[in-house]
Amino acid sequence: MSADSMEILRSIVHYSFHFLVPGAIAFLFFRKQWKRAWLIMISTMIVDADHLLATPIFDPGRCSIGYHPLHSYYAIACYFILLIFPKTRIIAVGLLFHMYTDWQDCHWYEILRQMKLFV
Numbered sequence: 336m337s338a339d340s341m342e343i344l345r346s347i348v349h350y351s352f353h354f355l356v357p358g359a360i361a362f363l364f365f366r367k368q369w370k371r372a373w374l375i376m377i378s379t380m381i382v383d384a385d386h387l388l389a390t391p392i393f394d395p396g397r398c399s400i401g402y403h404p405l406h407s408y409y410a411i412a413c414y415f416i417l418l419i420f421p422k423t424r425i426i427a428v429g430l431l432f433h434m435y436t437d438w439q440d441c442h443w444y445e446i447l448r449q450m451k452l453f454v
């Protein structure tokens with residue numbers, strides 16, 4: 336697979352995981368209120384506001400996980416705690432899946448870098 340194709344696939348996976356897969360999760364696990372659950376999970380994207388604290392704001396080679404405050408391991412531990420309470424469970428699932436999405440994207444980047452697609 337060419338470098339360009341890999342990069343396109345990385346973007347498709349990343350944005351599908353941020354927007355479409357939460358819909359599937361909502362439909363599978365929160366069936367009675369899946370549209371509301373989907374919207375809540377997509378809304379958890381607000382944690383990316385912590386990127387505004389970094390310089391540069393966007394760096395495709397930087398892994399969000401463990402770098403930005405709301406993507407720190409402490410924050411992720413809090414998101415796990417939110418899973419316990421029924422009222423915050425959908426938010427917690429959205430936040431944790433967001434963290435998973437960003438984490439897997441870091442691996443895509445590393446694989447592409449090791450393939451010498453990035454210098």
Ligand SMILES: [Zn+2]
Pocket residue numbers: 382383399406433437
């Ligand atoms: Zn993020």
